Amino acid sequence: MRTILIPTDFTSVPLLLLKHAATSMNEELDVIFMYSTTLSDSITDLLFYSPKKIIAKVISQDFSEGCIIMQNRYPDKIQSIRYEVFTSAHANSFAMLAQANNVDEVLLPMDYNFHLKHLAFDPTRYIIRSGVPVLEVDLRLPVRISEHDLIASLMTN
Amino acid sequence: MVVLSLTVYYFVTRYTFTDFYRRLETRAMLAARITLENESSSNAYREIREQILEKLPQEKDYLFAIEPGKTFLEESRELNLPVSFFTNIVNGNVSEYQKDNVFFAGAKYDDDTKSYITIASAENYYYSNHLVTLKRILLVAVIFVSVLVFSASIVFSRYVFYPVSQITSQVKEIGTQNLHLRLNSTSQNDAINELKNTFNNMLDRLETSFATQNNFISNASHELGTPLTVIIGEAEVALSKERTTAEYKEALTTVLHEAERLERITKSLLFLAQTGFDGKKQKMEILRADQLLWDVKETIDRLNPKNKVFIDLSLIPDNPLKLKIRGNAQLLHLAVSNIVNNACKYSSNQPVQVSLATTNNQVIIVVKDNGIGIPEGELDYIYDPFFRASNTKNFEGYGIGLPLARNIMRQHLGEIVVTSIHGQGTTVRLTFPLEIVAGYFIS
Structure with a gap:
């Protein structure tokens, strides 16, 4: 059993990383999709802070369907998929999050710019500095990846 | 309103009656005492009666001794009262009787030696005067409030339904000749x-x-x-x-x-x-989506040997039950081959990727080419019969394939989504509902 963490911007790229992991690793996988976002300044928002709500706000139907496609394809490999919210821009706090979730490895896409919406940020440098084992994957993505149809781009890349 | 007024009237009447009977009863008892007690106390009673008790209009007292065997027939005739009034008192009860405006109340009075019937009667001033006034007030109030409520509701309903009637009149103006007219919508969110x-x-x-x-x-x-x-x-x-x-x-x-x-x-x-036609029944059977793709590939190979269709099964599920769709094989074949054929045609036989995947309730087929694409403004018209995008002049075709494919997808409760970047390629996503087949079908 291996726990992998994939920083996600809810495009097809994290799913393609998952696909890569499922094809290349010979172990059962616990998958954590980590969404990195700064918190809102509003006191009310902080009072009613809920990671579930934050995820629900940004996740798309296509992304969840993509997860189901992957689970259907590799039912024996992918044991579970869950989501984490990473809110502080520090290497230490990422190391703590990784430790708390028993993360064995972090998968990062090579040469990829995150699609950042709302308050999201790119956690790559904190992940690299944290000392958690990182696997950089060259997805050989086309220069421009169509985000109109997430499932189609998941299926054709 | 009416019910409320009637209730008020009823209870006020009842209260007035009982109250008046109680007063008459007191007077009857007092009268009996004045007549029958010894002088000193009778004087005291008379004083009470004259000074404290209000004199009622037409107030009269009667006193009859009760003797065994007496029937009170004469008395009842004299006072115009029913005999039961007297017998009731003899039996020890309090009797009450109303004759028009005059009220009678009677009770039994026990002296040391004898029993008497004492009766007081008076005209009920409250009944004749107050209740009539109350009746009038309530009637006027009912009428006034009804008028008020009625007119207010008319005004209010006019106010509420004004926008609706406005819409009605505006919609009436729109006919086949002026379909471009629209209703004036405001920015209000209601x-x-x-x-x-x-x-x-x-x-x-x-x-x-x-x-x-x-x-x-x-x-x-x-x-x-x-x-x-x-x-x-x-x-x-x-x-x-x-x-x-x-x-x-x-x-x-x-x-x-x-x-x-x-x-x-x-x-x-x-x-x-x-x-x-939606109503037309096609023969539906259960198909395997991957089999469908291979059949399409075979057809395309026959029609266009130079094609580079590549079927990507890297995402198909392990479980073959998740590949079942319900449909008419010929029609689905026609639709998918039309789309794949288009992909080959408009990319001049560059590689075309056909992928298959399933979620828990859908089977998804994606056809992707690197062809000429569809200009952005024309994506809305691609399902119109005979429509051909402006960049297709050099390709043979007559614009029926895609509308046909969409009709077929609709018949199968499926969905077709076309995304395209002009000059870079087109992606067509076909989504079918997954057919749930019983477990014994595993091959």
């Missing part, structure tokens, strides 16, 4: 505005379908007319003078070619019309 926007959206759709209809006719006549013109022209030229056999052959070949094209168009039109 139900009425939502209704207006819904109407406007519906008008948008209506206008588009009218435009499509007009387009279809002009396109169809153009598409059917072109081969006919060629045939006629060719025949006229050939007949204009004597020709050699080779020339006749050439002319006839052209005619045949155009006639064949005409036949293809009419055939596909017929197909389009047939698939457009």
Whole structure:
């Protein structure tokens, strides 16, 4: 059993990383999709802070369907998929999050710019500095990846 | 209102009656005491009565001794009271009786030696006067409030339904001649505005379908007319003078070619019309989506040997049960092969990727090419029969494949989504509902 963490911007790229992991690793996988976002300044928002709500706000139907496609394809490999919210821009706090979730490895896409919406940020440098084992994957993505149809781009890349 | 007034009136009447009877009873007892007690206390009673108790209008007292065997027939006749009034008192009860405006109350009074019946009567001033006033007040109040409520509700309902009647009058103005008119929607976010926007959206759709209809006719006549013109022209030229056999052959070949094209168009039109009917029952069976793709690949290979269709099964599920769809094999084959064929055609036989995947309730087929794409502004019209994008001049075709495919997808409760970047390629996503098949079917 291996726990992998994939920083996600809810495009097809994290799913393609998952696909890569499922094809290349010979172990059962616990998958954590980590969404990195700064918190809102509003006191009310902080009072009613809920990671579930934050995820629900940004996740798309296509992304969840993509997860189901992957689970259907590799039912024996992918044991579970869950989501984490990473809110502080520090290497230490990422190391703590990784430790708390028993993360064995972090998968990062090579040469990829995150699609950042709302308050999201790119956690790559904190992940690299944290000392958690990182696997950089060259997805050989086309220069421009169509985000109109997430499932189609998941299926054709 | 009426019920309230009646209730008030009823309870006030009841209260007045009981209250008045109680007063009469007190007076009757007092009268008996004045008459029957010894002098000193009778004087005291008389004083109480005269000084403290209010004198009632038409107040009268009667006192009758009760003797065994007496029937009170005479007394009852004299006072115009029923005999039961007296017998009731003799039995020890309190009797009450009302005659028009005059009220009687009687009780039994026990002296040391004898029993007496004491009766007091008086005109009920409250009944005759107060209740009439109350009646009048309530009646006026009921009428006044009814008028007030009625007029207020009319004004209010006019105010509330004003926007609705406005919509009605505006919608009435829109006919086939002026479909471009729209309702004036405001920026307010309320139900009425939502209704207006819904109407406007519906008008948008209506206008588009009218435009499509007009387009279809002009396109169809153009598409059917072109081969006919060629045939006629060719025949006229050939007949204009004597020709050699080779020339006749050439002319006839052209005619045949155009006639064949005409036949293809009419055939596909017929197909389009047939698939457009929803009520028509097609034979539905359970198919495997991957099998469908292989069949399509075979057909394309036969039609166009230079194609580079690549079927990607890297995402198909382990469980073959998740590949089942319900549909008519021929129609689905036609739809998918149309789309794959388009992909090959408009990318000049560059690689076309066909992928298959399933979620828990859908089977998804994605066809991706690196062809000429569809200009952004024209994506809305690709399902119109005979529509051809502006960049397709160099490709043969007559714009029936995609509308046909969409009709077929609709029949199968599926969905077709086309995304395209002009000059870079087109991606078509077909989504079918997954057919739930019983578990024993595992092969």
